Amino acid sequence: MRVSVCKVYMVNNIFSMIAFSLYIHLVLTFTTVYGWSWECNNYNGYCTRVITQSTLTPTYPTLEVCKLLCGEKDHLNLWPYPTGSITSEKDILLINSQNIKFELQDTTTKTFLDDVVDYFRSNLNIDKSSPCQDSSNMIIVLQSMSEDLSLTLDTDETYSLKTSTLDNEFRVEIIGNTVFGVRHGIETLLQLLVPYQKGDEVCLATLKSVQVYDKPVYRHRGLLLDSARNYLSVNTIRKNIDAMAASKMNVLHWHITDSQSFPLEAPSLPNMTKYGAYTEKSIYTSTDVEELVAYAKIRGVRILMEIDGPSHAGNGWQWGEQAGLGNLAVCVNQQPWRSFCIQPPCGQLNPANPNMYKVLQQLYGDIQQMVPNSGIFHMGGDEVFIACWNATEEVLDYIKDKPRTEETFLDLWAEYQNKSVAVFDAAIGNDKTRIVVWTSHLTQPDVIQKYLPKERYIIQTWVPDTDQDLITSLIKLGYKVIISTKDKWYLDHGFWGSTSYYNWRAVYNNKMYSQLHQSVLGGEVCMWGELVDDSNVESRVWPRAAAAAERLWSNPQTTARAAEGRFFSHRERLVKRGLKTEAEIPQWCVQNEGECSSYL
Structure with missing residues (x-):
């Protein structure tokens, strides 16, 4: 009797082990082949993380791919979003990352554009490169309408981006009024190219047809870095410049x-x-x-x-x-x-x-x-x-x-x-x-004309949001202004004295004085250096400065609430480019859009 019970126990144990092994195999297979994917809710334009199952609703292998296809077509998950017209077809095309070629004009701009090409290749959003079958080759045409290589307050940064497909060739044409417009077009293209895993292969996915016309609202879109209070290494300054470029900011104000x-x-x-x-x-x-x-x-x-x-x-x-x-x-x-x-x-x-x-x-x-x-x-x-x-x-x-x-x-x-x-x-x-x-005692409206001629001086205002009268008065007197709203765009605040911390939403919602007023050249967010150095300046500045970047490029009429999905995506881009950016929200909220709208 004891032997019989033992045999039954052994048989049951063997079956249990087989069942457990089969379960593990199924879990591993499910995780490897299916795993997490993303589903687009066409009603609200959100991408939501799901476990892939048999369903009539299309799912996408990564959040980045989903966000290319989901949501408002005039955004395309770009940051900052363009100010001009956008048309696109919500259809994915796979690109062979090993076969991307460039066509450049043989003019005085070629050396500069060669450097822009190097910049593009070094920032492709792809972790590894392997032969990618059943994908298109890509040709990128870069053209500047001007041979002027000077970068000034008056530089025209307008660009257009247009794609077309013929046979197995995907063609992208970027035309800028200057080489700097072309450069911004390259930045937009980088945001439109996302990794797409096919087994062991990594392709690049993009939209099959896109047309973008874009130019900034403001000429001066700046970040102030202070390297006098605490020394910042050259490498740290470079990384901040990289983040500025990714966000289409164009002035590093170096205090x-x-x-x-x-x-x-x-x-x-x-x-x-x-x-x-x-x-x-x-x-x-x-x-x-x-x-x-x-x-x-x-x-x-x-x-x-x-x-x-x-x-x-x-x-x-x-x-x-x-x-x-x-x-x-x-x-x-x-x-x-x-x-x-x-x-x-x-x-x-x-x-x-x-x-x-x-x-x-x-x-x-x-x-x-x-x-x-x-x-x-x-x-x-x-x-x-x-x-x-x-x-x-x-x-x-x-x-x-x-x-x-x-x-x-x-x-x-x-x-x-x-x-x-x-x-x-x-x-x-x-x-x-x-x-x-x-702004100072010397720039007060009742004395400034005596001391500072408007033809020569630009006034950078650092007054709080409640002191719009000063800006109004300076503009009426004929002065050009750069705005650095003290209680919205001073990124050092909140860490000393009675100052308050301004999160990215407060930075984003800082409406510029007037989108149409030519006297407002633009603005700057400021990181004064008393409490930052190489160890923490990146996370104090980014991604909050990127919120100001869209305000200065597009000056949108909507609030941060409408922009948060694109903003969190842009923060992820900065992280992939090696920036030690501050976390703004739990990762779960990034992967499940719209579920954390009241968070913080």
Whole structure:
């Protein structure tokens, strides 16, 4: 009896093991062959993650493929979405990633476009490459209507993209009014090409027929990076430029010096970094700057360098007396700092010392060699602390025949500004460059016309959203403005003092002053550098800066709620390009659109 029971137990155990093995086999087969896929809800345009089963509803192997086909046809999951016309057929075509060829014009633009081709190949959204059967070859035609290679505030970035299919050849024609329009068209094409797994093969999937006409609403679409408070490596700056290019931003506003440090190597003024750099390795050489300028240009980004003054200038300027030039700056590192500046350490340029202007001219000349003049230069001009000059004997001697009133000090500040522009013009050899300054006491509507001619100056506003009257007044007076809304686009806020953190929705919903007003050149999001360095600046900036990128490219009438699916997709693109971006929502919400609309 015991033997019989044992045999029955063994037989049952064997059957259990066989059943378990079969179950594991089925699970592995199901997971490998079917696994997760995505289904399009044509009612709301959302892609939802499902387990593939026999169904009449089409499913797609990846979320990226689903989002090409699902949703509003005038978006195509692009970021920023185009401002012009879009037509497309919701039909997938597979591309052989190993057989992509380019046709370029044999003109002066060819070298630049060759670099754009290299950029395209390095950013193809594909993890591996293997022969892809039953797929089309792709030919990409790039054409610029202009041979002008200069990148300025007035550069035309318009482009069109059109596809066609003949036999086994998929043809993409990208035409730009300039090479920078062509570059933006390439960026759009990269977003339209997504991986498609076929067994061991990886193809590229795209829409069979697409036509896009696109151009930005605003000419100035910027990100400010501050590498003076904390040094940012050249590689970190490059990665931010990469993210800007992916988002079609076109201005890196480089706040490179401040009272804390002077890390910019000026070949004719070696004492600036000797006295001002944190370490001998925390320096941007002229070669570093030139290479960054070239790197950025291929990505459609121009570098707008800011040398702040007369305030925010301290360390790096202390060598004047030893060199027989007198005090180039005053109140440097003076304590108690609250009596001499807005933020420690203190320091302001010395408007009473003529040698200071000679040094400025040399500095501007060196910068001109590193950053070719693009017709615009930033001179800072914010947070001048009158109490510093009012406590400096040589400054008081300089204005001794005038009353010690606010107007006298504003006159002195304006004198500094006019002399600085004069030596800038002398250094670069022309007087046509537009000068950007921050809003300040000098730019108040009741005094600005006395001090700053509207033909020469662009005003960058950093007032809160509630202070639209200042922007209105400046525009009515005829000034061009760049908007950096302090309580929406200051990305350093929320980590110090009583400031608030602005999530991507707040950044996106910051409506520009007017889409149609020509006096608004554009805007910038700003990452001031007190609390960021190489370890965290990418995640503090991205993907929030990309929300501003669409605001500045398209200035959409809809809110962040309508854009969130495309935004989360774009964040995934940035991650795949190696950016350490901040997570905005759980991955489940990305994979199940519309299920987390009230999250956060």
